[in-house]
Amino acid sequence: xxxxxxxEGCKTGNRPAQKELYDTYSRKMTGVCLxxxxxxxxxxxxxxxxFVRVFTSINSYSGAGSFEGWMRKIFVNCALDYLRGADVxxxxxxxxxxxxxxxxxxxAVSQMSxxxxxxxxxxxxxxxxxxxxxxxxxxxSHKEIGLMLNITESTSRSQLTRAxxxxxxRINELY
Numbered sequence: 612x613x614x615x616x617x618x619e620g621c622k623t624g625n626r627p628a629q630k631e632l633y634d635t636y637s638r639k640m641t642g643v644c645l646x647x648x649x650x651x652x653x654x655x656x657x658x659x660x661x662f663v664r665v666f667t668s669i670n671s672y673s674g675a676g677s678f679e680g681w682m683r684k685i686f687v688n689c690a691l692d693y694l695r696g697a698d699v700x701x702x703x704x705x706x707x708x709x710x711x712x713x714x715x716x717x718x719a720v721s722q723m724s725x726x727x728x729x730x731x732x733x734x735x736x737x738x739x740x741x742x743x744x745x746x747x748x749x750x751x752s753h754k755e756i757g758l759m760l761n762i763t764e765s766t767s768r769s770q771l772t773r774a775x776x777x778x779x780x781r782i783n784e785l786y
Contacts, residue, residue: 614678621669633662636679640686646744647690649733657693661686687749691759694741723782731781739774746771 612620612631620628640661644654664685672681732740741760745751746767751759753767760767 618669618672618678621666629666632665636682637662639679640682643683643686644690645733646729646748647687647694647741648737649740653693657686657689661689664689687745691741694737695760697737723786731778734781735774735777739770739777742767742770743774743778 612628617628617632617635621632637658641654641658644657644661645651648654648657661682665682668685672678732743735743742756745756745759746753753764753771756762756767757764762770
């Protein structure tokens with residue numbers, strides 16, 4: 612089936628189409644979930660919640676833009692709902708002026724695989740990881756992140772800076 616046929620099948624509640632859509636995208640969406648939570652069990656729960664949301668809201672997909680991008684946004688929002696519920700940013704500190712981190716050794720970063728780098732991102736504290744992913748991977752602005760996580764723009768900036776500092780320290784320690 613083509614992607615459009617899958618979408619149409621899911622809009623009519625066709626179970627085989629839903630299963631094929633799940634089989635097609637579950638691996639990628641698990642990766643999205645794992646960027647925001649560090650344990651696989653929680654990621655699996657988010658994956659299930661995300662697909663329930665996809666299937667219940669698929670009629671709102673207008674066909675404009677990438678379907679995968681539309682789905683990814685649902686999964687990111689699922690993960691953020693979980694993080695907000697877990698109140699991972701309750702200890703976030705709003706630093707107006709925070710020193711920029713020293714650059715990581717470029718040769719160290721070039722020696723790392725993408726999987727190794729993503730593992731280091733997963734080891735970040737949940738609040739740092741959420742802001743880092745939203746900014747560096749999803750491309751949201753600090754203003755948008757602040758609205759999504761109910762924090763100030765400057766808190767978003769400081770969380771990103773602290774995430775970068777931790778990542779750079781770990782990279783320098785390992786390489």
